[in-house]
Amino acid sequence: MKDIMYNPAMLEIKTLDGFKAWAAAGARPAAALQGLDLRDCSEDLKRTDFTGSIFLSCILSPRGAKAVFRGGGLIIPDSPKFRFPAHRSELYSPEELFDGYDPSRLDGYNATYDYAVYMEYESSGIVNVALDTDLYRHLHDHSITNALHDLLRGRKVVAIMGGHGLERASPTYKSIAHLSRRLTQKGYLMTSGGGPGAMEATHLGAYFARRSADDLKTALDMLSPRPGGAVPEREYADPDWLARAWRVRETFPLAKADKEKSMSVGIPTWFYGHEPPAPFATHIAKYFANSIREDGLLMMAHHGVVFAPGSAGTRQEIFQDAAQNHYRSAGFPSPMIFFGADYWTGTSDHPYSFPVWQLITQTAGAHYRPLMHLTDSEDEIMTIIDDFAPPKV
Numbered sequence: 001m002k003d004i005m006y007n008p009a010m011l012e013i014k015t016l017d018g019f020k021a022w023a024a025a026g027a028r029p030a031a032a033l034q035g036l037d038l039r040d041c042s043e044d045l046k047r048t049d050f051t052g053s054i055f056l057s058c059i060l061s062p063r064g065a066k067a068v069f070r071g072g073g074l075i076i077p078d079s080p081k082f083r084f085p086a087h088r089s090e091l092y093s094p095e096e097l098f099d100g101y102d103p104s105r106l107d108g109y110n111a112t113y114d115y116a117v118y119m120e121y122e123s124s125g126i127v128n129v130a131l132d133t134d135l136y137r138h139l140h141d142h143s144i145t146n147a148l149h150d151l152l153r154g155r156k157v158v159a160i161m162g163g164h165g166l167e168r169a170s171p172t173y174k175s176i177a178h179l180s181r182r183l184t185q186k187g188y189l190m191t192s193g194g195g196p197g198a199m200e201a202t203h204l205g206a207y208f209a210r211r212s213a214d215d216l217k218t219a220l221d222m223l224s225p226r227p228g229g230a231v232p233e234r235e236y237a238d239p240d241w242l243a244r245a246w247r248v249r250e251t252f253p254l255a256k257a258d259k260e261k262s263m264s265v266g267i268p269t270w271f272y273g274h275e276p277p278a279p280f281a282t283h284i285a286k287y288f289a290n291s292i293r294e295d296g297l298l299m300m301a302h303h304g305v306v307f308a309p310g311s312a313g314t315r316q317e318i319f320q321d322a323a324q325n326h327y328r329s330a331g332f333p334s335p336m337i338f339f340g341a342d343y344w345t346g347t348s349d350h351p352y353s354f355p356v357w358q359l360i361t362q363t364a365g366a367h368y369r370p371l372m373h374l375t376d377s378e379d380e381i382m383t384i385i386d387d388f389a390p391p392k393v
Helices: 016-024 042-046 062-070 113-124 131-152 171-185 198-207 213-223 241-251 290-300 312-326 356-363 378-387
Strands: 004-006 011-013 031-034 054-056 074-076 156-161 188-192 264-266 305-307 336-339 372-375
Touching: 011 016, 016 042, 042 062, 062 074, 131 264, 131 290, 156 171, 156 198, 156 290, 156 312, 171 188, 171 198, 171 213, 171 336, 171 378, 188 198, 188 290, 198 213, 198 264, 213 241, 290 312, 305 312, 312 336, 312 356, 336 356, 336 378, 356 372, 372 378
Parallel strands: 011 031, 031 054, 054 074, 156 188, 156 305, 188 264, 305 336, 336 372
Antiparallel strands: 004 011
């Protein structure tokens, strides 16, 4: 039944139809009810045993809440103290995170829901925070992970990692966009850290999977011009960074029929909240805890990870992915593809170029060393990913 999600431990109910079917059933196993407005369901609540069930971010009338407690249920409501919910049954959409955005204003991003949560996050503290703040952030992140697993189940996931400083006019940004478009067209679900730079290019390519290469070129031309005096490799700080992206979205709206074939998932964090999330991702799994976000992002990429040029964050992800491959954390190792031979061998003149390739291959275990590749070719990356067949575990 589509209104009820079955998992090994507990039913997950995310719709009113699902709730009514469950409440009317003779035998009612414990369930997790998520984000439902149940104020008009007092009679259903009155007649139901809720032993072991959890009501997460559900809205209840006083009479309904009393019935749930009496029936043995647990209620975890949203807190009026925080702008974010304790629980979400689905991932964020760009429209939700950018709610309030006015593209005619250079400071339009500052009026968005996403920026408001970031400001609250900073003002509440990042470490050593109040217990209730810490608890609600963890509850929120748990629901994001749960929704992410639901969305990714059965899909062929590829991740692209890379620096937030990669500029839209750069050849590498364009290559990533074209690569992501081709992989999406072949049925892979593209994911990234969900921020600007190489991450944004990943979602731009997927967004244009149902459109022509000429349309993508037009979009790249619209995105590339930067204002005078712009700081190199900090394009996301340009006052019109989001406005340029929004013009592309409005010029090339994603038709409802194309959304499934153009899907991509951005996985950003408010820990780096000064970087806006990628506006071309169709689904956004935004976390408070960067460590959970990083580990999960790499773990879910069963069909491989492409490492585009990046600095400290990307290098961290490389060794984290290598550790997951070494210990077969996902059940098996998967490809690690280093895109940019000069950059990853330390022979590029870029200040962050570092001989990661030499180090990582010399220390790699024999069981995953053959899955490491160094290339400058989009075609070779396509072949590597297509040739890899994840074993069943």
